[in-house]
Amino acid sequence: MTRAAWIAVDWGTTHLRAWAMGAQGEVLAEAASDEGMGRLRPEGFEPALLRLAGSWVEGPTEVIVCGMAGSRQGWAEAPYRAVPCTPLGPPLAPAPARDPRLAVRIVPGLKQTRPPDVMRGEETQIAGFLASHPGFDGVLCLPGTHSKWAHVSAGEVVSFASFLTGELFALLADRSVLRHGLGPGWDEAAFAGAVSDALARPERLAGGLFGIRAAGLLGQTTGDAARARLSGLLIGAELAAARPYWLGRRVALIGAERLSALYAAALAAQGLATERADARAMTLAGLAAARALATEPAR
């Protein structure tokens, strides 16, 4: 039976992930469910957490949460902090719990006024990365449903930019007319060619997307190449838009293995070497840093 010294939680729109943490920062157990913020009303968060991680709770237990649980429609609002600022900072927002053993705190997201942008969850991964790279000066790219590019210097997030790339891919691959022509596999050359096309002619994106369908109907492509081309056009369009972030910079990728590899390949084709960090490890390190911040005495 696992008894957690504290519980680390990453609560996104579509997922809930929790880790039972030991006193020395070790992971004792982990669990995940699809009870993301999108499926919950505010009063539903505590029961969802207890369903997933209740067996880890014996006595008073700290719970540190990052992600969309801190949005206005979440468990409790953790108001955005404005960049430029450190990725983490007080106050963490307390979230109400009926179970008296739980002390829940939520990490605030970051906001940028011009151009308008927001993040919730990625700030924790950035903090996790900085914990092991304290002097990092460069750019962090966090590919995903809503990819983020963050310029980090002197321990602060200076500016950032978000892209709908992952969500666009999912919508187009699963719900648009393109779905009829996509195979289950992958074609490296088609991906590389599409990234290159999109970077060279980013204004052609909307036409290039329909071209994937037309090429399939005319027998000019395979399903696997079509899937890779769709991904390549969208990632290439993101790279075109994010060029001021990566051109001539030190760039580290924080993300899932497979997706990070695609971004690394796309950037390598532009002559840019990238570092890589595991998203799960960065989240855990960031939540540990947030906990330390929440419990350290006021100075």
Added chain:
Amino acid sequence: MTRAAWIAVDWGTTHLRAWAMGAQGEVLAEAASDEGMGRLRPEGFEPALLRLAGSWVEGPTEVIVCGMAGSRQGWAEAPYRAVPCTPLGPPLAPAPARDPRLAVRIVPGLKQTRPPDVMRGEETQIAGFLASHPGFDGVLCLPGTHSKWAHVSAGEVVSFASFLTGELFALLADRSVLRHGLGPGWDEAAFAGAVSDALARPERLAGGLFGIRAAGLLGQTTGDAARARLSGLLIGAELAAARPYWLGRRVALIGAERLSALYAAALAAQGLATERADARAMTLAGLAAARALATEPAR
């Protein structure tokens, strides 16, 4: 009770529209349903047509169909004709019918090899337009789910380009994270600004889309402005990609009233005056032209 001299049919992916036509080309009755190609198997087309228009059929009746009913997964395949070519041309594809009174023919779509592209249905509207503008030399823009731009000269479609604009708008407005921030109304200035932004910096599209959501969360926009900005960014991106089609050309828009007005406004802001033609009228004129072609003796 209506008895059709012939029946005109526009059969798209999501809709079925039919008109009972009189001997002089007048519309005697019309009907529509949502039994589009996407919901039908090949054997389902005839029953769907009879449910909608069966009461118009007394004796032998010609049925002329354009649109996706002619695709490989449709009622009967009407193989694409390759541009450059006239928008209509023999042979129309016969479609099987159990009811001996029905003589069904389907208008072929057009294809282009480089860059790969296809259309089904728009060729009929183009033919309808040319019937009343026989000497037209310029560009036809047909905004919609999959917008088309066609260069027309000497009675032929020389080349064309398709854009996923309408489908992207529907997916993003109804199914993406942006749906949370869109109002029911409209903001002309937000639309015009977004078109201008997208034309000036087309490479920023993927970032601009997330920015709509962020601006809403930060209280920098209204729901109505967010909806207009989404539309403006996507139409602006299409105009950026289609620039070789419209720059310095004579352009006519064929489409639904509301959508054509948006394209006309966007192009007017670029200094381009456009003509307008009604999509329904062009479809009917084109189907009448296809019927004349199908029944005229071989020469």
